[in-house]
Amino acid sequence: MNSAETRVVSVSIDAMVATVTLDRPQAMNALSRAMRVQLAAAMRQLEADTKVRVVILTGAGDRAFTAGLDLKELGTEGLAAANAESPDDNPCKAVELLSKPVIGAINGVAITGGFELALACDVLIASDRARFADTHARVGIMPGWGLSQKLSRLIGPYRARELSLSGNFLDAPTAAAWGLVNRVVPAADLMGAARSLAADMATIDPAFSAVYKRLINDGYAVSFHEGLAIEAQRSTAANSQVSAAAVEAARGDVQARGRTQKEPTP
Secondary structure, three states: OOHHHHOOEEEEEEOOEEEEEEOOHHHOOOEOHHHHHHHHHHHHHHHHOOOOOEEEEEEOOOOEEEOOEOHHHHHHHOOHHHHOOOOOOOHHHHHHOOOOOEEEEEOOEEEOHHHHHHHOOOEEEEEOOOEEEOOHHHHOOOOOOOHHHHHHHHHOHHHHHHHHOOOOOEEHHHHHHOOOOOEEEOHHHHHHHHHHHHHHHOOOOHHHHHHHHHHHHHHHOOOHHHHHHHHHHHHHHHHOOOOHHHHHHHHHHHHHHHHHOOOOOO
């Protein structure tokens, strides 16, 4: 087979925004080893590409963002892939290591490892066809890509236990009501909404975007008190380098944008 026939992750770049597509629609974009390795490679390339400021991650077709680890593959190779620690074989770590904002455009089901991959993104916009499910318990595999810890912090332990200990699906409107996704849009509008937000994010200085993203993530990983201390330390160091002239120059731009910016779609 040639490289084109074995390609299961595609990347397209438009201006400063890259769109990464999990491309195995016939297998519900299941995370085969080849897909995991290609996704990690794509993320490394995009991290190094100074022209790219924002990344959109989505799935091919309208059925699945990704159904998670390829259970057919695991059935023949064993469960070692579920314990992957290397960014080369752990799609969530590959996404989390990206310093640039990653928008998850959830076009269909995000199941188990696919749910974990969605949670690795910085922002989630869901199609009205999207659904989420944690079926780790039903399959008999313990989560290893962060779901057991992230989900309870995002939606609370009661709701997290309901999802994880039942394996039931969560529809997109409920996911939005629970704070799991930023917003839900009609399927036909999903990529347009993701690109619009990406275009806004791309106007932020990339170096500042990276350090601000890291500040949010580092603070979220510790207690509130520790997070405030991290913010105070970093803001003192960073803001002392900003001149009054730079603030004044930015003020006019911010005010002008505020007068023209449309309200976001609920």
